[in-house]
Amino acid sequence: MSTSPDLAGSEEAHRKPRPHGAAPADGRSVRIGTLVPLTRPGWAAAGRHLLAGLDLAAREVNEAGGIAGRPVELVVRDTAADPGRAEKAVEELVHLGVAALAGEYHSVVARAAAARAEALGLPFLCSSAVLDALTDRPSERVARLAPAQSHGxxxxxxxxxxxxxxxxxxxxxxxxxxxxxxxxxxxxxxxxxxxxxxxxxxxxxxxxxxxxxxxxxxxxxxxxxxxxxxxxxxxxxxxxxxxxxxxxxxxxxxxxxxxxxxxxxxxxxxxxxxxxYLPERLGPLGTRVGAALRERLGEEPSFVAFEGYDTVTVLAELLRSHGTDRDRIAAGWPQVAVEGTRGPVRFSRAPGTGVWQWVWAPVxxxxxxxxxxxxxxxxxxx
CATH class of the missing domain: 3.40.50.2300 (Response regulator)
Incomplete structure (x- = not known):
């Protein structure tokens, strides 16, 4: 995984930790747009954990051969908890050719990103935001891993x-x-x-x-x-x-x-x-991933880091089975069946949410x- 050329060469990138990975930004990679809060007033600690999980999963996907031989590249954008900044990032990522959008922690920011993704035809798997009404109307392109706020x-x-x-x-x-x-x-x-x-x-x-x-x-x-x-x-x-x-x-x-x-x-x-949003006991996958995240972060990984890992795991499965066409990816939510770090992940239409929802992550x-x-x-x- 790598950042995109424009971010990698910017002054902003030099102030932030660069994600690790093997994918060059040369047109061969399968790009996933990634929204995370890395600077204030966003909760940067949560963003760091989210990105660590996303990045670890992308690296493991690439080590296993990528997507039909093509490496995954996370194109990372800092939302700083700003809905307007997130909307602009989604527009930029669409033009950069990402196959799907992932991430975000703050609910109000994720809601803004979901609206732009829906309008621009970009599949979006929201990692951590819980606001029930993530979209104004039912969406076929937006899915979510975190449980709805009303449930938790x-x-x-x-x-x-x-x-x-x-x-x-x-x-x-x-x-x-x-x-x-x-x-x-x-x-x-x-x-x-x-x-x-x-x-x-x-x-x-x-x-x-x-x-x-x-x-x-x-x-x-x-x-x-x-x-x-x-x-x-x-x-x-x-x-x-x-x-x-x-x-x-x-x-x-x-x-x-x-x-x-x-x-x-x-x-x-x-x-x-x-x-x-963790089970009382992690299974073998969760235990292995938790140890890897602990080493990366230098501290105990939060549930947010596990959400990040599961996000890329789900998207990689969709990309393998449905290719990189955005419409085909969006049509694939109901067919997803993936073993995540916190249990089997499947999506359905939960009442009141308007999105494809994992029902439910452990609470x-x-x-x-x-x-x-x-x-x-x-x-x-x-």
Missing amino acids: WRVYADFLLGAGHDRIAVAADPSVYWAAGTGILRDRITPRGGTLVELDLRTLTPEQVCDRLAADGATALLLLAGHPDPAVPIVRAVRRDHRLAGVLIGAPAGQPELADWAALLGEDGAGVPFLR QVADRDPADPGRFRVLHTG
């Missing part, structure tokens, strides 16, 4: 209720993604006797969040907010407020999974339940062990 966040709501939390505060940034999450939680919690209290982070400082929590009596605070800001300052403020000693902090979007959360918060970041609620923040505990599965 209902599991998270069940965990909270099962743990005895029936008055829950949500501290949320304004966005389509966070608003959708709040709605899913409310719809799951209130019919079962719980209450959801919304705190608007546009108007509240971390200290004011603490004051509202102390006055309200909520036993759990969910951070539906960006990382590191404002999530990290809020965690620190709550942990240091003696009035809130018994309040559970939760982060359903998965912020505590990545090492930068632990590096910034240390012990304060432990005991914060989050969603991740865990986990946290970092307060006795050892480098170790994860599985608290609930769904």
Whole structure:
């Protein structure tokens, strides 16, 4: 795998780690457009893990002979969590002749990329974004590996209720993604006797969040907010407020999974339940890939890295069986049957999503062990 000539020669490329691989950008390769957040305000740590998984799978495909003897080339573009930048990248990648589009972590960015891919006739396998409405209308060209937000966040709501939390505060940034999450939680919690209290982070400082929590009596605070800001300052403020000693902090979007959360918060970041998409035990493939990713990353691979690996594995199978014609690739989603790192991957039409969906990746609620923040505990599965 290699980057495309224009990115490889740019100043931007010299500031970023270059993906590894064997494929030259000489017209012989099968190109896959790849969207990842590598710079802020995107969550660059998640982008690094996603790219590591994508890259590892591409290298293994090439070592096994590529696609009908042609090497796979990932043409990587940094979205920086910017929907407009992602749209322009999709347009550029179409002109560069990519056979398909892969990747992206941020839901709002993936939604913008999916719209352009659909309009331009480009098959798109979304790796990590979970927003249910990834497209405005049903799409035949867009597929997704990550479980829909409504599926995962209902599991998270069940965990909270099962743990005895029936008055829950949500501290949320304004966005389509966070608003959708709040709605899913409310719809799951209130019919079962719980209450959801919304705190608007546009108007509240971390200290004011603490004051509202102390006055309200909520036993759990969910951070539906960006990382590191404002999530990290809020965690620190709550942990240091003696009035809130018994309040559970939760982060359903998965912020505590990545090492930068632990590096910034240390012990304060432990005991914060989050969603991740891994089985309780990895099979032989997942174990082997996990070891390879650990060596590449220099840290424990997150579920995002496994999503990246599975993305290229699925696309390689489609390319082998359907060739590089974009229409034929898009028509192949319902025929895919691939052994992924986290189980067999098949796609179907899940109600409410509008895309071809893996139903479902395994879902865990986990946290970092307060006795050892480098170790994860599985608290609930769904």
